[in-house]
Amino acid sequence: MNHLRALVEATGPSGSEEDVVQRVVKAARPYADSLDVDAFGNVIAVRRAEGDKARRCIISAHMDEVGFRVYKIGADGFLRLEKVGGFDDRILLAQRVWIRTESGERLLGVIGCKSAHLLADGDRSSVVPYASLYVDIGARSQQEVLDMGVAVGDPVGFVGSLSELGRGTGRYTAHALDDRAGCAVLLTLLERFHETPPPVTLVVVFSVQEEVGLRGVEALARHLQGDVALALDMTAADDTPEFGDSHLRLGAGPTVKVMDFSTQAHPAIRRGLLAAAHKQNLPVQREVLKGIGTDAGALQYLGQGVATGAVSVTNRYTHSPVEVLDSRDLEGAVSLLEGFLHDLPDLDLRFVALNDEA
Numbered sequence: 001m002n003h004l005r006a007l008v009e010a011t012g013p014s015g016s017e018e019d020v021v022q023r024v025v026k027a028a029r030p031y032a033d034s035l036d037v038d039a040f041g042n043v044i045a046v047r048r049a050e051g052d053k054a055r056r057c058i059i060s061a062h063m064d065e066v067g068f069r070v071y072k073i074g075a076d077g078f079l080r081l082e083k084v085g086g087f088d089d090r091i092l093l094a095q096r097v098w099i100r101t102e103s104g105e106r107l108l109g110v111i112g113c114k115s116a117h118l119l120a121d122g123d124r125s126s127v128v129p130y131a132s133l134y135v136d137i138g139a140r141s142q143q144e145v146l147d148m149g150v151a152v153g154d155p156v157g158f159v160g161s162l163s164e165l166g167r168g169t170g171r172y173t174a175h176a177l178d179d180r181a182g183c184a185v186l187l188t189l190l191e192r193f194h195e196t197p198p199p200v201t202l203v204v205v206f207s208v209q210e211e212v213g214l215r216g217v218e219a220l221a222r223h224l225q226g227d228v229a230l231a232l233d234m235t236a237a238d239d240t241p242e243f244g245d246s247h248l249r250l251g252a253g254p255t256v257k258v259m260d261f262s263t264q265a266h267p268a269i270r271r272g273l274l275a276a277a278h279k280q281n282l283p284v285q286r287e288v289l290k291g292i293g294t295d296a297g298a299l300q301y302l303g304q305g306v307a308t309g310a311v312s313v314t315n316r317y318t319h320s321p322v323e324v325l326d327s328r329d330l331e332g333a334v335s336l337l338e339g340f341l342h343d344l345p346d347l348d349l350r351f352v353a354l355n356d357e358a
Contacts, residue, residue: 001172001327003027003184005162008174011098011106013067013084014212016155017041019100020063024183024206031190032204042216043206044224047193055200055344058226058302059189059337060217060295061182061233062210065175066319068156070099073146077139079109081130081156085211087319089130095321096159097135101149108159109137158321170327171250177315177323178234179210185232185313185333192338200227200344207295214262218298228269228307228344231257231296232333234325235287235312248314251326253283254333257310261290262297269309272347276339282332287312307349311336 006027012020024043029035032045043063049055066085073079079099093113098106112134135156139145160175174180186204193202203226208216210233235255239246248255256273257265277284287310300308313333316324 001162001184003187004177004181004330007180007183008160008162008176011067011100011155011157012064012176013069013155013157014064014209015084016100017063017208019104020180021206024063024187027187028190028204028206031194038220040216040219041208042220044220045190045204045206047190047198047202047204049199049201050197055227056203056225057200057341057344058203058205058224058229058299059186060205060207060229060231060299061186062179062207062216062295063183064208064211065157065178065180066211067158068097070150070152070154070156073142073150073152074134075142077137077141077145078112079135079137079145079150081133081135083130084155085319090127091320092130092133093128097156098159099135099137099150100155100157102151102154103149105149107137107148107150109135109156112136160321165324171324172327173322173324175321175323177325178318179232181234181313181315181325181330182232185330185337188334189337192334199342202341205295210295214293214295214298217295221298221301224302226302226306227349229296229299229302230269230308230337231294231299231310232337233294233310233312234315234318234323235289235292236318237314237316240316248285248287248289250314250316250324251328252285252314254329254336255285255287255312255314257294257296257312258286258288259290260287260292260294262293263300263308263310265296265309266307267351268307268347268349272343273309273311273336273340276343277336279343280335280339282335282339284332284336285314
């Protein structure tokens with residue numbers, strides 16, 4: 001959990017992932033044969049197989065988080081926000097946020113709300129739209145805000161650190177688990193192949209701007225070469241009291257993607273992941289969730305098209321400051337991917353085995 005703890009402490013809404021990039025590069029460099037940061041900000045770490053003709057597997061997890069940018073600095077010293085990524089306006093009131101200035105300093109602010117003593121009847125049953133929200137950083141005037149170094153366009157993210165729920169539960173909460181948890185898994189996977197080369201050449205991508213349309217990986221897909229591509233992301237658990245029968249549960253293992261709105265997983269990849277799980281007696285869940293998308297949606301267009309799938313880790317309260325995951329699902333994702341990579345040299349990647357006599 002050390003990687004995850006360090007990563008969630010950084011503020012990095014889409015397009016402003018610099019602090020996360022620095023932490024990822026520092027953590028990945030000792031375990032990569034080559035490492036590059038492209039013009040978009042994507043980090044590409046390569047761990048080569050021994051043989052030159054080995055297959056290449058690309059696995060991507062995104063570094064960015066949902067957040068905001070400063071849209072306007074009022075004469076009264078309050079900041080107005082523009083959304084970056086999608087989330088529910090209901091969760092925003094009374095949240096603590098970081099404003100990251102051009103100098104890299106982080107300033108604490110709070111999203112203001114009416115005091116309980118001043119609420120009208122209509123206030124109690126309505127949702128304040130984000131365009132009406134404001135951030136209080138303690139300034140008395142616009143000039144005080146400017147003197148602090150805040151400017152229009154500065155990134156704004158939720159405040160939070162990784163903390164265990166209860167005691168000994170193995171379940172942790174933080175903002176930006178989506179998808180810093182995936183990045184932590186990939187860093188751990190690189191570490192697993194530190195002493196011994198992987199059975200295939202492993203191209204690990206820590207991508208940017210996933211939350212605003214898979215933009216980082218879409219740029220990479222135009223020139224990356226690979227035989228297999230996987231996304232590693234979070235997915236929405238529905239095992240809380242608001243729902244009936246759950247489809248995806250915390251602690252029930254990582255998920256093997258079947259479909260979402262961005263990807264129909266390649267049948268060979270599904271078979272390979274499920275076989276790797278079976279071989280290890282590793283519990284996994286099958287994910288069918290139309291309301292989500294991952295980097296796999298862009299990776300599938302590599303070259304003339306490549307066998308693509310995804311592994312997900314279930315996450316409660318997604319796109320909020322209090323996302324929750326189970327550490328056993330993270331450990332399961334590492335084991336699943338490692339097993340899949342060991343099986344990949346001999347995996348039949350054809351979409352369907354054709355009968356030559358037909």
